[in-house]
Amino acid sequence: MKKSSSILINKKNITAIALGGFDGMHIAHQELFKNLGTNGGIVSIESDYANLTPRTYRQEYSKYPIYYYILQNIKHLDGKEFIALLKEEYPNLKKIVVGFDFCFGKNRKNCINELKELFDGEVVVIDEVKIDGIAVHSRVIRDYINDGNIKMANKLLGKEYKIFGTQIKGQGLGSKNFVPTINLNVENFILPTEGVYITKTIINEEELPSVTFLGHRVSTDGSFAVETHILDKNITNRFSLVQIKFLDKLRGNRKFDSFEELKKQIEMDIKEAKEFFQSKSSIDN
Numbered sequence: 001m002k003k004s005s006s007i008l009i010n011k012k013n014i015t016a017i018a019l020g021g022f023d024g025m026h027i028a029h030q031e032l033f034k035n036l037g038t039n040g041g042i043v044s045i046e047s048d049y050a051n052l053t054p055r056t057y058r059q060e061y062s063k064y065p066i067y068y069y070i071l072q073n074i075k076h077l078d079g080k081e082f083i084a085l086l087k088e089e090y091p092n093l094k095k096i097v098v099g100f101d102f103c104f105g106k107n108r109k110n111c112i113n114e115l116k117e118l119f120d121g122e123v124v125v126i127d128e129v130k131i132d133g134i135a136v137h138s139r140v141i142r143d144y145i146n147d148g149n150i151k152m153a154n155k156l157l158g159k160e161y162k163i164f165g166t167q168i169k170g171q172g173l174g175s176k177n178f179v180p181t182i183n184l185n186v187e188n189f190i191l192p193t194e195g196v197y198i199t200k201t202i203i204n205e206e207e208l209p210s211v212t213f214l215g216h217r218v219s220t221d222g223s224f225a226v227e228t229h230i231l232d233k234n235i236t237n238r239f240s241l242v243q244i245k246f247l248d249k250l251r252g253n254r255k256f257d258s259f260e261e262l263k264k265q266i267e268m269d270i271k272e273a274k275e276f277f278q279s280k281s282s283i284d285n
């Protein structure tokens with residue numbers, strides 16, 4: 001993980017900032033960061049729905065320090081006051097980098113023209129970044145994740161969508177009746193639609209091929225679960241922090257009338273996931 005340098009780098013040294021929400025730190029956001037130069041920083045204006053990369057996890061995706069401002073605390077400022085705040089916070093600020101649709105100040109009344117008028121330094125505006133004709137935005141990525149379209153979400157993110165969780169106790173049925181799984185409590189991240197996914201699970205910095213079920217266990221106790229089965233490895237330890245990277249969706253959640261039928265389906269899911277990783281490794285080699 002890239003270390004957070006926000007606390008180490010004095011705001012006085014910052015000469016360029018990128019401005020916006022930056023949930024997801026997706027490929028369009030990365031285009032902005034390319035213009036920051038040596039003493040750059042990211043100014044992240046926090047809404048309360050940043051759930052692709054909640055604030056605690058965002059620094060991993062950039063070498064530039066991220067400085068957070070809560071939208072609720074600054075939304076009353078008009079355009080002039082907002083720029084004055086930036087000048088006060090970053091006294092050596094020479095450059096502001098924003099995207100084509102950036103607006104700011106009370107009721108988002110000010111956009112690019114006003115930014116150029118009010119800021120006495122350089123303003124770099126990035127044209128809309130698109131992939132295969134699709135505009136890259138956090139909201140678009142959230143929709144893909146909601147729909148379980150992990151491949152498109154990952155394409156727009158420029159990386160594999162990743163969530164963090166803590167291990168919790170399961171029903172105790174898995175190892176006995178099906179396969180062993182690590183059950184997770186996941187907070188603050190948007191979760192893909194209920195179903196079974198090909199994933200990589202990171203424990204102790206080791207990235208392991210896995211298959212993950214998330215949804216209501218409609219075939220057993222009906223409760224909501226995020227549980228991952230590590231392929232080809234027996235895991236006995238408990239882990240405080242587990243990361244899951246989503247690669248593709250295998251199928252939707254289903255209700256099975258017997259444990260035997262569910263077990264048979266889980267075995268098929270595992271087979272499919274293994275084939276995915278095998279074909280991937282033969283392409284990679």
Ligand SMILES: Cc1cc2nc3c(=O)[nH]c(=O)nc-3n(C[C@H](O)[C@H](O)[C@H](O)COP(=O)(O)O)c2cc1C
Binds near residue numbers: 169178181196229266
């Ligand atoms: C690959 C995989 C696919 C699963 N698919 C379903 C499913 O379609 N429907 C369902 O109700 N439960 C599904 N489950 C969840 C099982 O019901 C669950 O693993 C079992 O109840 C054991 O839970 P435990 O780990 O809490 O003991 C799946 C689990 C795995 C690992």
Ligand SMILES: Nc1ncnc2c1ncn2[C@@H]1O[C@H](COP(=O)(O)OP(=O)(O)OP(=O)(O)O)[C@@H](O)[C@H]1O
Binds near residue numbers: 022032127129135139
């Ligand atoms: N597709 C894009 N092309 C160019 N710039 C972008 C693009 N998406 C966002 N930006 C810019 O990145 C910065 C961060 O914006 P923001 O966090 O609103 O991103 P977003 O992906 O559009 O989010 P949301 O979908 O929630 O509006 C802003 O300066 C914004 O103009």
